[in-house]
Amino acid sequence: MERGRVIIEGLVGISPVFFAPSNSLYNQSTLEAASELGYRYFGDRAFIPFPPYGLGSLIVVPESSLEKGRIVSAASHYVHYDKIDSYVMGFKSRLAEATSLSDVKPSSEIPTKLIRQNHRRKIMWKLGRDVFNLPGRILRRKI
Secondary structure (H helix, E strand, O other): OHHHHHHHHHHHOOOOOEEOOHHHOOOHHHHHHHHHOOOOEEEEEOOOOOOOEEEOOEEEEEEEEOHHHOOOOOOEEEOOHHHHHHHHHHHHHHHHHOOOHHHOOOEOOOOHHHHHHHHHHHHHHHHHHHHHHHHHHHHHOOO
């Protein structure tokens, strides 16, 4: 996480303020590291709608993918860089509607039940995705 931050600072000349973990999976150590490195916003993949919420010095922002029409009501949206061309219209329309991260206001309450439900859905999605892709990985492996 720190190495990535240094690379971005070197390339762009500014410090990133938003961190989104790989596969949107994280634990308490990830949250602590993000906070210690000065991130203000932390992305969490939203499979169900939930509001942004404060967690220590971080504002956790629900994210929704623009890919394959899987858009749920979320505070932010993303598309993988290597797929922007495929989703350029959705990306441009969401970008036109975008506001600054500083406009994201955390909920006064942490939506604990929704966060747990969302986390379970993330785990099930990842397991399903990985199992679905397993046959292709086995076939591509050199014997």
